[in-house]
Amino acid sequence: MNQAITQADELTAPEFDVSERSFDAPTRRTPLRKRLFDVTIAAPALIIAAPVIGALALASAWTFRAAPVFEQTRLGRGGKVFRFYKIRTLPTIAPDTADKYQLRSLDLPHFSRFVRFRHLDELPQLLLVLSGKMSLVGPRPEMPTLADSFDPRFVRDRLAVQPGCTGLWQVSIRARNLIGEHPEFDRYYLENWTLRLDAWILYRTVLAMATHDEIASVSDVPRWTGAKPR
Structure with missing residues (x-):
């Protein structure tokens, strides 16, 4: 697995130009604090x-009688692609590039429905x-x-920033749709990032995994996170 990660470093997606942004991302000014936050929590x-x-x-x-770890190519910071890992929850006949609308037509076993509903297949991303x-x-x-x-x-x-295991879109009811259909969640995060906001999103992630309690819109983000009110 580590070898695959190293090989992915050499791959890029030059068709995406990130030299100009429509916002001033706070996460670009404080990468060290965010990195320390990530490692401190992700390691344990x-x-x-x-x-x-x-x-x-x-x-x-x-x-599935197949390799239990599913690998996929995803876009990372700066347009670089990397190997993305999940626990396999789909049969090998499922298209690798299928979106969630296409996957809804599949007849999945109970194991897959449970793991995907609780997002446990995402744990290897730690x-x-x-x-x-x-x-x-x-x-x-x-x-x-x-x-x-x-x-x-x-x-x-x-x-323009590091991709995440979870985020505002993921803990919202809009996660049933595609990311591009509800860009307001990512835009709000990019414009209002703080470590307190990250901590709150992690709390909401655990809550969503346990109870499926999701936020309805960015207006549900509390003021104490440092985010601007909507």
């Missing part, structure tokens, strides 16, 4: 989650946080083919 979280990841990998391998490819919180890394269908300015803004 990965240790705690390791047995769960192992059990899910065994269950996935048994269910390794990508420690390797520096992702942050705990940030815009969701997207497939290059799907990003092509989004507004170019929106894509450029998202690629």
Whole structure:
């Protein structure tokens, strides 16, 4: 897995120009604080989650008779592509580039429905946080083919910062749709980032995983996070 991550460093997606942004991203001015925040939380979280990841990998391998870790190419900061990892929850016949609307037509086993509903298939991404490819919180890394269908300015803004395992869009009811259909969540995060906002999003992520309690809009973000009111 580490070898695959290293090889992905050499891949780029030059068609996405991130030299000009429509906002001044706070995350670009304070990368060290955010990185320390990520490592401090991700390292112990990965240790705690390791047995769960192992059990899910065994269950996935048994269910699908295939490699339990699914790899996909996603866009990272600056337009660089990297290997993105998830626990396999889809049969091998499912298209690698299918979006969530296309996946809804698949008849998935109970294991897949449970794991995807609780987002447990995302746990291997903690390794990508420690390797520096992702942050705990940030815009969701997207497939290059799907990003092509989004507004170019929106894509450029998202690629100006480190992608995240979770974010405002992910803890909202709009996560049932595509990211590009509700850009207000990522834009709000990019324009209002603080460590307090990251901490609140992580709390909401755990809450959503446990109870499926989701926010309705960016106006649900509390003032104490330092974000501007909407």
